[in-house]
Amino acid sequence: MIINLPPTGHQIKSVTNFKDLVATPFTGAVNAICWDRTLKGDFAEIVNKIPLDENINILNQEELGALQLSEQGQLARDIILNDWQLLTAHGAAPVLNLIRCYDRDDANSFFPTDVYSFHADRSPVPTDTFLCTYYGAPSQILPNAQAQQKVWVPEIRAALKKQYGGAEEGFEAFLSDHFFDLHYQATPGALPVSLGVGNLWRLAIDHPESQVLPCIHRAPEEKNGQPRLLLIC
Template identity: 65%
Template sequence: MANLSHIENQIKSVINFQELIASPFQGEINAMCWKRNLIGDFSEIIKKVASNENIVALHLEELYELQLSEQGKLARNILINDFKLLKNQGASPTLNIIKNYERDDAFPFFPTDVYSFHVDRSPIPTDTFLCTYHGEASDILPNSEGIQKILIPEIRVELKKLYGEGSNDGFESFLSEFFFDLHYQAKPTAKPISLGIGHLWKLAIDHPESKVLPCLHRAPKEKTGEHRLMMIC
């Protein structure tokens, strides 16, 4: 991972899965990392799952059926173990092979796809877990280095035009209904942090009982011809 000095007050490092699960977010901490150096050939798994789809959800049954080399088997064992660890904690992990996500061009001045820095939201207390095993990794951004897009004057003007300039009644609800309030713009001097390969992360999200700020994160721009393999829940 890159130098974390400018965001270290927001990140807590843990030594195992149990500590990752048990450690609560508090103070300024809204991201936790179980740093790992994984072994195995994860790219082999991607190659074995032939598809022209932009995103393929890979199920455990399919993983078990793949004919793999010894290095591929090591990678598969890690994926299965991570899946079961998260599942046993009540999470609903999904393992995805990603060519690219769909771009949002409905509002050219305000894309709301996952390539934009955003926070996750839930009506119940929960966290986001994710790990990239192959390909480009996701980024996070210190909260102090991002600004909510709906607060940027020129963007707010366009949003009010979209909503209708006759009245402000219901405008804030409109911003929430269409998820505009979840997205952030990096400041000019911002330094996004790559989450790296193989590390399992827990990110704070926006929910009614949260005591910390939600973590700003985004999907990376994929390299041409290279798929990502990631687990998220």
């Protein structure tokens, strides 16, 4: 079950403009900040004008600008380009993806580490994750209080130690090197939160200077026949 909550609460803070999105600090339990928006324009027209020969098509601003669009399609494009420019000026490196689906780990894997698994992002330097779904199924957050790090689930930890097969003192480094420690599972009764369509989010990640827990999130199951248009950095 996924709940569509307004972007409020002890973990999520709502803002009304880009300046506050980037300037509001992560403090206490707050590790997700949302510029809550209802966007105008025809984003579906953009999606329908872009060829999708692969599972993911990475678009640049020139390709987006070259699309022949209606007035509503142009309005949607202007919103995307404005977000792109705001994020770039902030020092981020946005990527616009049209996504049919992401690659998945083997269905028989006892520990999938693809983006459909609840996970946190990590960086060796202070930074944040920004994302906005303009069309298609939106990403999801799992509240930290409703998440358990998979590497501490006894049967999973035992299987990882068997896979590792080395000296005990190197086990934690093994978990980190293979990103196992970044993945989580929902606790019983957990209610993941939809990030919604059109909202621009800033999520805390795991880095050396972070004062808060990283935000746990995942890519959604795509709706059949409906790709996602996602700006992320």
